[in-house]
Amino acid sequence: MFASSRAAVRQVASKQVGINVPLRAASVWAKVPQGPPDAILGITEAYKADSHPEKINLGVGAYRDDKGKPYVLPSVRSAEKKVVDAALNKEYAGITGVPEFTKAAARLAYGSDSPVIQEDRVAVTQSISGTGALRIGGAFLERFYPGGKTIYIPTPSWANHNAVFKDSGLRVEKYRYYNKDTIGLDFEGMVEDIKNMPKGSIVLLHACAHNPTGVDPTEDQWRSISDAVKEGGHYPFFDMAYQGFASGDTAKDAFALRHFISEGHRPCLAQSFAKNMGLYGERVGAFSIVCESTEEKKRIDSQIKILVRPLYSNPPVHGARIASEILNDSALNQQWLGEVKGMADRIIKMRALLKENLEKLGSKHDWSHITSQIGMFAYTGLTAEQMDKLAKEYSVYATKDGRISVAGITSDNVRRLAEAIYKVKG
Incomplete structure (x- = not known):
């Protein structure tokens, strides 16, 4: 009320003295709505x-x-000291990040003895933690996946999955997962929904420690889920934010991913090192795609770089260097494995x-x-x-x-x- 009165007075005054004082224009952001609180x-x-x-x-x-x-894990403190004492430069990493880190992250996820690692068939890039990995994956699938542009996520799922994939240009649908009556897995509903999806759909799967329910399929159930995904010709997208942190055993927590690969699936994967290394604020992650050949890997790698370049150009190096030390130094690695088991x-x-x-x-x-x-x-x-x-x-x-x-x-x-x-x- 007072503001409008002052504007009227200024307008009258300007006419009296012959000065043309324009009224303040409405803000260009006047119609931006208030978002809901987190x-x-x-x-x-x-x-x-x-x-x-x-x-x-x-x-x-x-x-x-x-x-x-x-x-803060003692192994992280030790690794960080090694990184600082090395007095490394602060030059940009490559578009796909610190190579020593990305190679080690892939070995941790897929297993160093996995054929896809041995045959160099994994295209991998460093990402801004797990969220960034999901975002790169969503953008890649939206641009190149030949099937439908719909991704199915479990009900419920991590709250950010829906927003990340929608902002990537994908359509998000749900499949049954949690049974509130049993406070457990709705296994039959999950498998039925996977079988009823349009052929070639994208299916998001939590590799371990499902967020938010803490309900995971058994190994036998994972085998049946793999069969259902294969039967529908669907494409599996694994989110693995808790490898090692779930059971205390990094191999056990990677069972689902590794089983799917052994069954002929060629999934993509989002990894986070926030939880299992406590590197929350360092934002260390990786996105990878299992390829059919090294030639295919080269083509996919080139397109990942094209996607990453306009997003953030290069990832930060400090956290990746810490993770790299832990993953590549045998003594530190054993120490970390003990510490992550202690947390679990x-x-x-x-x-x-x-x-x-x-x-x-x-x-x-x-x-x-x-x-x-x-x-x-x-x-x-x-x-x-x-x-x-x-x-x-x-x-x-x-x-x-x-x-x-x-x-x-x-x-x-x-x-x-x-x-x-x-x-x-x-």
Whole structure:
């Protein structure tokens, strides 16, 4: 009101003195709508504002030690010191990144004895962590995949999958995955949906530690899923953000990917080193495609470079150099494998303690899903109303869908968490 009055006064005054003062034009961004808030950031903000001395944050998607503190792996500290002491230059990496890193990342994923590695049939590029790998993959498939431009992702899936693939130009559809009644895998529904997809569809698969449910297929189920994908002539796109972090065994966590390749699939893969090396802020990842031949690999590699160049031109080098040291130095590699197993074991222990405490309290519910699920996240089976009550009455913060980050559970807070869950669910 006051602004419009001032504008009117200026207009009258300008006419009186003969000065032509143009009115301020509306902003070119006046019609940009307010976007919705990020759900996880909202949880963090509510947690920070809470004054309760024993508040618990189970929304964060990063590993925490048993005191609830951020954790830097000792192997990462050692590798970083080696990188700094080497006094390397800060020149650009090539478009596809630090070669020592990308080669080692491919070996870690596919296995050093894999024919696709031995025969040099994997086109690989460094990426801006797992998200960047997915984005490069989405753009490559949109541009070159000869089948339909639709990618099917599980219900539910990591929240960013939908946005990344839509912004890549792909159409996103869903397939059944989680059964809320059993708090487990809807295996029959998943396989049925894969079989009913249009021939040649793109299927996104979480290689291990499904985010957000923590529900993974068994090895036998993966074999049947591979058969269904092959039967439909579909193209598998693996997202592997937790290799080693899920079970503590990097080979076991790569079973699905390696089995699909042994069955003749030629998948593409997004890798992240955020979780298994704790390199969250360094944004270290890789995108790769299994090819039929070295000649095909050369052509695909050339097109990946053409895609990457206008996106960000070259990836950052520091984090990739750290990861490269860990993957290529045998002593550091063994140390890291022990540390990543230690992280996985702590998560597994917290799952067991939560289940044990709930049972000790006399809960009549079956909590076996807490320990049968795997990885950083767990689907508790709690409703949105129960999660809201946990936050308001017990200062326990997590997402409304009942997902909790098991990394936020510690030896000190697990009993209080179990008591809070028991009080809201019984």
